[in-house]
């Protein structure tokens with residue numbers, strides 16, 4: 001009981017800080033602020049290879065919105081994690097399912113306790129981001145190495161993972177577990193990957209001196225790509241069927257499930273063909289607890305429970321609503337100007 005109260009306090013005190021500092025004072029998302037949103041359609045595959053599931057009925061269609069983002073900085077040229085948030089509705093908020101995904105198969109943090117420590121390690125040390133956190137958690141450092149992308153050529157050619165685990169309860173009623181990823185439809189090589197050897201001494205997360213590329217280059221590329229025709233992806237799933245030998249490690253989002261035993265199976269074709277405006281993009285909100293019970297969140301018992309990560313995310317809803325509320329009062333954020341752009345006239 002005490003552990004649950006502690007988890008509640010962690011999640012809601014943290015949310016209160018977000019509401020005050022980020023939503024009210026800065027009118028920013030806590031992260032993933034630098035993004036762009038497109039509208040399109042999701043079609044569930046005709047012959048799923050996963051156990052029949054009520055939500056993913058073959059051929060079922062949904063309108064959708066897909067928001068791509070560079071996670072940490074306003075400048076697309078800076079080396080950082082990239083993201084895709086997929087809403088199974090053409091809506092700013094309501095939706096039967098939202099999936100929030102980052103590049104890299106594993107997460108930098110895996111419990112409410114170490115997430116909050118991560119949050120306190122924002123300052124740079126000798127130009128290196130999250131240094132104190134990485135010193136304490138080498139697994140987090142590895143996740144950072146796997147998740148960051150340098151000069152990706154496009155948002156459309158990266159692989160985005162939910163990393164955390166949720167229920168998958170099929171028509172047979174068996175409680176299985178799932179992770180998702182959004183992949184380019186061609187399943188081709190990922191852009192922006194960095195050889196691990198180059199990251200041995202960590203990495204710098206600032207713009208290159210003398211950088212000439214637009215700090216909005218990724219968003220601009222995506223806009224041009226959509227103007228030329230639909231951008232296509234495939235949504236895939238990994239499923240874990242519980243076994244008597246399982247431990248809680250199954251839920252550890254800093255450990256990837258072995259693809260040999262948990263292959264990625266196609267769930268749906270995703271195609272987006274219309275870009276939204278920057279204001280509309282800013283009004284978007286996604287939520288990890290937008291899911292049917294058959295894909296529901298797994299309960300968490302304490303701040304060390306692996307599922308406490310999703311508990312915290314669900315609890316951050318107030319921060320998202322406040323962000324919108326303060327937009328109404330103070331206006332929507334202005335576009336980030338490209339400091340490096342040269343006037344054409």
Ligand code: HEM
Pocket residue numbers: 018028029030031032035067068069083084085100101102107115161162163164253284285286309310312313316319320323
């Ligand atoms: C593996 C873990 C996580 C993943 C993969 C993840 C992914 C994401 C993604 C993709 C977005 C962008 C949503 C958008 O496009 O609007 C986002 C935003 C956000 N995340 Fe996370 N997240 C994780 C953990 C957390 C945790 C532990 C918290 C704690 C509260 C959190 C709180 C937030 C908040 C407040 C936003 C901004 C939402 C808004 O203002 O609309 N996330 N996250």
